[in-house]
Amino acid sequence: MNLHEYQGKSILTKYGVPIQNGYAADTKEEALAMYDKLAEETGSGFAVIKAQIHAGGRGKGGGVKLAKNRDEAQGYINDILGMQLKTPQTPGGMEGPGKQVNKILVAEDAYAPDFDACKEYYVSILMDRARKQNVIIHSTQGGMDIEAVAEETPHLVHKTYIDPELGMQPFNAREVAFNLGLSGTAFKNMTKFIYKLYAAYIGADxxxxxxxxxxxxANDEIIAVDCKFSVDANALYRHKDIAEMRDKTEEDAVEVEAGEYGLNYVNLDGNVGCMVNGAGLAMATMDIIKLSGGEPANFLDVGGTADAERVEKAFRMILSDEKVEAILINIFGGIVRCDRVAQGVIDAYKNIGDIKVPIIVRLQGTNAVEAKQMIDESGLNVRSAITLQDAADVVKDVLS
Incomplete structure (x- = not known):
């Protein structure tokens, strides 16, 4: 689950990580009041107005502005709050629809009093699944796209791996500070920063x-100016406070709806809608679609209870994607009987009405023969298949 910058920073402060202080607001009046409050606290009219959306590259789209006085702050607040912000990471990139900014962060100018004396670094912590270890990725090229840095100057990207049995050790933090070229007070502060940041990573799952x-x-302080924070959704039961931070408006509306019905749905860019029971079978289904020349439009696991209601809901979600040109239903009837699934498909088809795209159904397992007969005799625009390859070949045929 992704968090907004201000939410991630609120977690960092609990672990003692120094941050760029600021206040979040969702109305223009509240934002201006937060600017006045910040100006009184800092004794400066400088403040950074930041759009809060789940996407990086906000500055490139005009979503981050430095205001030097109250009038500028008010102007930027008016411009940013409510805007449709387009960044390289929003859907469709800079040419896409972007995301609406419903909340902004009014933050202090962390670069004062001497901008020229400041240096920017890149630091992130994540899991390296191949090595089964957490890794601290760091670079002297902060403020830039780390992907571009890795491609153009890979020697400037460093990785420090953390032994899962030992956890963070002093030499790990010193290695990061050394790779960033720090010394003296800044070196010590960076090691403390890394220690606390890793504690937040582990503590918040x-x-x-x-x-x-x-x-x-300029004062040799190390500060988190920006913060991208993602939490393992499987661990949210341990973090009720973090779970409450979820912003559904930033997520795909269909995926949110699917979650409410107990369906696992991920929207993709292809033209073949998939309805499958079981994550492994869903992955195999998407693979066979690609090998047959198609592109999966979604990942959809309806689970072990593929009854008429769930099948109908899944149908409607798939059909809401205008790119879908065919639907492949691939069900293995172990716990659930195939004839019940077939009846669910037939009932759902009739309830929805006129479905324009062809539907291919492959049912294997308990009562699979009866299920195929039901599909074939339904009189609906539904084609049955026996093997997974047969189903993929039918999909290829209807798309050609």
Whole structure:
């Protein structure tokens, strides 16, 4: 589950990680009041107005602005709050529809008092699944796209792996500070920063914490200026406070709806809708579609109770995607009987009405023969298949 910058920073502060202070607001009046409050606290009219959306590259789309006085702050607040922000990471990139900004962060100018003396670094923590270890990725090239840095200057991207049995050790933190070229007070503060950041990563069951930029200011302080924070959704039962931070408006509406019905749905870019029971079978189904020349439009696991209601809901979600040109239903009847699934497909088809795209159904397992007969005799625009390859070949045929 992704968090907004201000939410991620609120978690970091609980672990003592120094952050760029600020206040979140969702109305223009509240945002201006937060600017006044911040100006009184800092004694400066400088403030950064930041759009809060689940996407990076906000500055490239005009979603991050430095205001030097109250009038500028008010202007930027008016411009950013409610705007349709397009970044390289929003759906469709800079040419796509973007995301609406419903909340902004009014933050202090962390680069004061000497901007030229400040240095920016990149620091992130995530799981390296191949090595089965957490890794701290860090670079002196902060404030830039780490993908571009890795491609163009890979020697500037460093990785420090953490032994899962030992956990974070002093030499790990010192290695990061050394790779970033720090010394003296800044070196000590960076090691403390890394220690606390890793504690937040472990304590919050995070999947990713990315601080870009991590700021080294003129006073040798190390500060988290930005924060991308993602939490392992499987661990949210241990973090009720973090679970309450979920912003459904930032998520795909169909995926949110699917979750409410107990369906596992992920929207993709292809043209073949998939309805499968079981994650492994769903992955195999998508593979065979690609091998047959198609592209899966979604990942959809209806689970072990593929009754008429769930099948109908799954149908409607798949059909809401205008790119879908065919639907492949692939069900293995172990716990659930295939004839019940077939009846669910038939009932759902009739309830929905006129379905324009062809439907291919492959049912294997308990009562599979009876299920195929039911599909074949239904009189509906539904074609049955026996093997997975047969189903993929039918999909290829109807798309050609």
């Amino acid at each position: 995070a999947a990713l914490i990315e601080i870009n930029p991590t700021l080294h200011n």
